[in-house]
Amino acid sequence: MDYNRLSLELHEKFQWKIETKLKTPITSKEDLATVYSPWVAAPCMEIAKDTKLAKKYTLKGNTVAVISDGSAVLWLWNIGPEASLPVMEWKCALFKEFAWVNAFPIVLDTQDTQEIISTIKNIAPTFWWINLEDISAPRCFEIEERLKAELDIPVFHDDQHGTAIVCLAGLINALKITGKNKSDIKVVVNGLWAAGTAIIKLLLLYGVTDIIACDSKWVVSKSRTDLNNEKQKILNITNPNNISGTLSEAIASADVFLWVSAPKSLSQDMVKSMNTDAIIFAMANPDPEIMPELAYEAGAKIVATGRSDYPNQINNVLVFPWIFKWALAAWVNAITDDMKISAAQALAAAVENPSPEKIIPWPFEDWIAGLIAQSIA
Amino acid sequence: MDYNRLSLELHEKFQWKIETKLKTPITSKEDLATVYSPWVAAPCMEIAKDTKLAKKYTLKGNTVAVISDGSAVLWLWNIGPEASLPVMEWKCALFKEFAWVNAFPIVLDTQDTQEIISTIKNIAPTFWWINLEDISAPRCFEIEERLKAELDIPVFHDDQHGTAIVCLAGLINALKITGKNKSDIKVVVNGLWAAGTAIIKLLLLYGVTDIIACDSKWVVSKSRTDLNNEKQKILNITNPNNISGTLSEAIASADVFLWVSAPKSLSQDMVKSMNTDAIIFAMANPDPEIMPELAYEAGAKIVATGRSDYPNQINNVLVFPWIFKWALAAWVNAITDDMKISAAQALAAAVENPSPEKIIPWPFEDWIAGLIAQSIA
Numbered sequence: 159m160d161y162n163r164l165s166l167e168l169h170e171k172f173q174w175k176i177e178t179k180l181k182t183p184i185t186s187k188e189d190l191a192t193v194y195s196p197w198v199a200a201p202c203m204e205i206a207k208d209t210k211l212a213k214k215y216t217l218k219g220n221t222v223a224v225i226s227d228g229s230a231v232l233w234l235w236n237i238g239p240e241a242s243l244p245v246m247e248w249k250c251a252l253f254k255e256f257a258w259v260n261a262f263p264i265v266l267d268t269q270d271t272q273e274i275i276s277t278i279k280n281i282a283p284t285f286w287w288i289n290l291e292d293i294s295a296p297r298c299f300e301i302e303e304r305l306k307a308e309l310d311i312p313v314f315h316d317d318q319h320g321t322a323i324v325c326l327a328g329l330i331n332a333l334k335i336t337g338k339n340k341s342d343i344k345v346v347v348n349g350l351w352a353a354g355t356a357i358i359k360l361l362l363l364y365g366v367t368d369i370i371a372c373d374s375k376w377v378v379s380k381s382r383t384d385l386n387n388e389k390q391k392i393l394n395i396t397n398p399n400n401i402s403g404t405l406s407e408a409i410a411s412a413d414v415f416l417w418v419s420a421p422k423s424l425s426q427d428m429v430k431s432m433n434t435d436a437i438i439f440a441m442a443n444p445d446p447e448i449m450p451e452l453a454y455e456a457g458a459k460i461v462a463t464g465r466s467d468y469p470n471q472i473n474n475v476l477v478f479p480w481i482f483k484w485a486l487a488a489w490v491n492a493i494t495d496d497m498k499i500s501a502a503q504a505l506a507a508a509v510e511n512p513s514p515e516k517i518i519p520w521p522f523e524d525w526i527a528g529l530i531a532q533s534i535a
Numbered sequence: 536m537d538y539n540r541l542s543l544e545l546h547e548k549f550q551w552k553i554e555t556k557l558k559t560p561i562t563s564k565e566d567l568a569t570v571y572s573p574w575v576a577a578p579c580m581e582i583a584k585d586t587k588l589a590k591k592y593t594l595k596g597n598t599v600a601v602i603s604d605g606s607a608v609l610w611l612w613n614i615g616p617e618a619s620l621p622v623m624e625w626k627c628a629l630f631k632e633f634a635w636v637n638a639f640p641i642v643l644d645t646q647d648t649q650e651i652i653s654t655i656k657n658i659a660p661t662f663w664w665i666n667l668e669d670i671s672a673p674r675c676f677e678i679e680e681r682l683k684a685e686l687d688i689p690v691f692h693d694d695q696h697g698t699a700i701v702c703l704a705g706l707i708n709a710l711k712i713t714g715k716n717k718s719d720i721k722v723v724v725n726g727l728w729a730a731g732t733a734i735i736k737l738l739l740l741y742g743v744t745d746i747i748a749c750d751s752k753w754v755v756s757k758s759r760t761d762l763n764n765e766k767q768k769i770l771n772i773t774n775p776n777n778i779s780g781t782l783s784e785a786i787a788s789a790d791v792f793l794w795v796s797a798p799k800s801l802s803q804d805m806v807k808s809m810n811t812d813a814i815i816f817a818m819a820n821p822d823p824e825i826m827p828e829l830a831y832e833a834g835a836k837i838v839a840t841g842r843s844d845y846p847n848q849i850n851n852v853l854v855f856p857w858i859f860k861w862a863l864a865a866w867v868n869a870i871t872d873d874m875k876i877s878a879a880q881a882l883a884a885a886v887e888n889p890s891p892e893k894i895i896p897w898p899f900e901d902w903i904a905g906l907i908a909q910s911i912a
Contacts, residue, residue, distance in 0.1 A: 162577040201543060260554045281643065466564045520564065
């Protein structure tokens, strides 16, 4: 089937994927007077006295903003705000479909860090939560940090934290299957964009100690002189044995290989050079860096990808709807590191008998919602 | 009944008045792959080639932003963004209820003119239309003008133009009933905020020639030395006989009195000093400047207010849903002056036998939608 064409036809047919819906109909002059002018003044005056009451009386209590500048969209990268709208709109649809959370897409006609921060701060009063999406690194790190510090509502960059949680969940089960221990394994992470950086930080928090970071072909090591601020920070927390060289050199004898950069090729020889029972997460979309059948042929024990037509699909739709649903219900102000690890453990535990073909649940197993909520509560 | 309490209870019960709704459910892995990753890339790539296609493939084609800084809300004035949310949310609900247009509220944490303009420009790619709401004068004029010039989507300040259209509609029927002619009448407009200023401009375009503008107690005349830029512009187009003095002096022998400022008192003596068959629009909320029974007792022929419990309710819900619905269907880029006058004429014509108790339809006569659409097409 020509999925490109089918997708275009569906998008044209539906045009908007989400629409607004009234929770209560307005059918008479009396309705109009009670809820709109003049009596709408009653909640207005209450909120004017205490702005926190906006959560009680308005959509602020249940509405997430899905915000992007269109600079790092799928594998298409910098396609601009309008072209990123289909992704943001579906993300909002998934929030509703999986977790009954109201989410609305906002795409920004600027890619300037300061202007993005001030624009988001200016529109924040409508929302209960800011979900950053597909904003390129390293700007995404500063934007998230600044907004977290300057806003009184939660800010969450899903490409970082959602992806990291799903990866950790998969890794927990992969280690269980292979009998490897988190403090003994050598992990190579290739690609230091938003997701790769967040995965490294979460694995360290979880107790993995030996992580080697690579940006494209080269190991992030002390001998590098071309590291930007963000990569310097990564160097400070990775590469305990201070190895240097190429990706191929780093991968030799590694137990786990996580690839979260733009599509490149991972050769069978590189897989063969890894430790026994190698674990490979090849997460580029739409084509993984190595097709699972080739990786298995070269000796890999467990392979995960971003694709829905292979087992072990790493997709943050497994996490973000429920993280938000739970956080909205509990009205927390931030998702802490502990909550992220608990969510990953719950997601891993949701697979009853983990096997190389099933290290994580698939998105439509909706009972995992309760597990995640319980675990991070 | 305690409407304040009832309103609070309803707002707390419903919390959010509008929610998001999926137009199509997502129920399988295949659905997810087709509409979300990876095949969502198809519309993304099309829009990247031509951003205008965002209207075809996304919610941009049918979504209005209702934007306020909370500086001129109802009769509560500057209550801030959070406290204005109930009004904006209901406005969005009315868009949906009356015209099936999707609208989303955005309230701004800034009242700085330049910052409002840049913030709205930055979030514009999501929307097909910017509806400005409850932004105080004179900032609202500059904000609307600048955005109109700098954005390629329509910008409409409903407090100005929606209100002006409903007022003109009421006036057209009031003149018919009293047998007065638009070019002979003396009209006094008191209150030069957003609505008053727009009413003056629209009446002039319609062919009314003798309009006297007042700001609170004083006539806007050449003898004034305290006029800001906007009021200077009003002076240039009003007061052809160059009268000066107080509101009481201006109102003597006037045919029409339009009051669109904050609540003040209009005395029976002032009404008595007007021409025979006086027409009074006392539109302050929640209490009009003079109660209709007192105005009639003092000799007024026709009285309109903003209240739903008296005849002749002047409410822009009579106009904005259909103006937008029609404009969205036709994908026009702006509502021109001609369209505004045509809409007012259609709204007036929608009352079959105008009488002093019925100069305009009421909001739930939904057949007026078609009339307005036809008239401005």
